[in-house]
Amino acid sequence: MSDFHALKVSDVRRETDEATSIAFAVPDALCETFAYIPGQYLTLKARVGDEELRRPYSICSGLDDGEVRVAVKKIPDGRFSHFANERIREGDVIEVMPPTGRFCVDLDADNKRHYVGFSGGSGITPFMAIIKSVLKREPKSRFTLFYGNRTVSSIIFKEELEDLKDRYLGRLRLFHVLSDETPEVPLFGGLMSEEKVTALVEKLIDKDSVDYFMLCGPGPMIKGARLALRGLGVGDDRVKLELFGNAPPPQAGPRAVRAAMPDDGRVADVTVFLHGTKTEFKLPFNGEPVLDTALANNVDLPFACKGGVCCTCKAKLLEGEVAMDVNYGLEKDEVEAGYILTCQSRPLSDKLVIDFDG
Numbered sequence: 001m002s003d004f005h006a007l008k009v010s011d012v013r014r015e016t017d018e019a020t021s022i023a024f025a026v027p028d029a030l031c032e033t034f035a036y037i038p039g040q041y042l043t044l045k046a047r048v049g050d051e052e053l054r055r056p057y058s059i060c061s062g063l064d065d066g067e068v069r070v071a072v073k074k075i076p077d078g079r080f081s082h083f084a085n086e087r088i089r090e091g092d093v094i095e096v097m098p099p100t101g102r103f104c105v106d107l108d109a110d111n112k113r114h115y116v117g118f119s120g121g122s123g124i125t126p127f128m129a130i131i132k133s134v135l136k137r138e139p140k141s142r143f144t145l146f147y148g149n150r151t152v153s154s155i156i157f158k159e160e161l162e163d164l165k166d167r168y169l170g171r172l173r174l175f176h177v178l179s180d181e182t183p184e185v186p187l188f189g190g191l192m193s194e195e196k197v198t199a200l201v202e203k204l205i206d207k208d209s210v211d212y213f214m215l216c217g218p219g220p221m222i223k224g225a226r227l228a229l230r231g232l233g234v235g236d237d238r239v240k241l242e243l244f245g246n247a248p249p250p251q252a253g254p255r256a257v258r259a260a261m262p263d264d265g266r267v268a269d270v271t272v273f274l275h276g277t278k279t280e281f282k283l284p285f286n287g288e289p290v291l292d293t294a295l296a297n298n299v300d301l302p303f304a305c306k307g308g309v310c311c312t313c314k315a316k317l318l319e320g321e322v323a324m325d326v327n328y329g330l331e332k333d334e335v336e337a338g339y340i341l342t343c344q345s346r347p348l349s350d351k352l353v354i355d356f357d358g
């Protein structure tokens, strides 16, 4: 039932020793399905060894590039990222879910905005799509990017960014921050920590000139940058963020509480609506979350990260009550409106009605 399409790989490009970008040929019949807003991601699905894996990867192509491309950086022991870097070849066919995600800006030719991005490692991918699209389609807007990497050789899209800086003179400011090298200016060395982000903003940005601060990368970077911006008095309404990678497992919360409880055999009755189809299954109170239990019952619900990050598994709870182990994706107003992440939700009531279509 979840929405994958078989797309042919039209190009594979080695970007650095650790990162590869992959473009997909989108047939005319699927052009609308795969139309995207810069900043969104695709979910790729493949059989890797004896496992079927799916992972979200942000689109890095701009709206005027004439292609849909993602870039995947290898992480140590990472199953899908190694497969993507070492196995995927031009001509292969990969299962791809249409674009989704909210790490986006509403492009408008009349906008006169200043966007500031903080990116770490593979967190550059959505920025490539956003920066290229903003520079081309918002002629009065400008972008400042702080891009953290270990070394110069690990900088993905280094040349493309330099080219953009030259092509759109004065509208793209680019600052590399390197953790494993010693740049001439100490400000540009070290990790993108809370202190570093504070110093970068204080020294290089007139924060009142900024319409949106955008953060994308691994958890510690996002956390540090978020704290720095809060410390500088930047309100949450001016900050957009996209967390890459798995969130740390909760030390407390429903999962831990459940694990410590005796199994009394209590079971919730779950009804799910997806694409207009109704499915029912039982959900043990002491068992797995809604999503895993549904999958085990052959109910093919949409998901990507299974970590409470990407929101691919978002649905509306029409009846009943759940507790989420973690929620790094839903906004406060979405939770208040009844939306849940099904990969993180465990029952608190004997009946749940969950709608994926709303």
Ligand SMILES: Cc1cc2nc3c(=O)[nH]c(=O)nc-3n(C[C@H](O)[C@H](O)[C@H](O)COP(=O)(O)OP(=O)(O)OC[C@H]3O[C@@H](n4cnc5c(N)ncnc54)[C@H](O)[C@@H]3O)c2cc1C
Binding pocket: 041, 053, 055, 056, 057, 058, 059, 070, 071, 072, 073, 074, 075, 076, 077, 078, 079, 080, 081, 082, 101, 122, 125, 126, 218, 242, 243, 244, 245, 246, 305, 309, 310
């Ligand atoms: C919305 C979204 C968009 C994303 N876009 C991109 C993208 O454009 N490019 C890209 O390269 N990645 C991106 N990611 C991360 C990507 O989805 C995978 O998590 C990543 O490739 C690792 O998958 P894996 O199968 O190789 O690792 P796994 O085999 O799942 O994990 C192996 C080990 O690495 C840890 N781990 C998992 N992910 C990360 C991580 N990102 N950093 C550090 N440790 C990790 C795990 O906890 C585990 O210990 C995105 C994630 C999200 C949520």
Ligand code: FES
Binding pocket: 302, 303, 304, 305, 306, 307, 308, 309, 310, 311, 312, 313, 314, 329, 341, 342, 343, 344
């Ligand atoms: S699958 Fe990513 S938040 Fe649930």
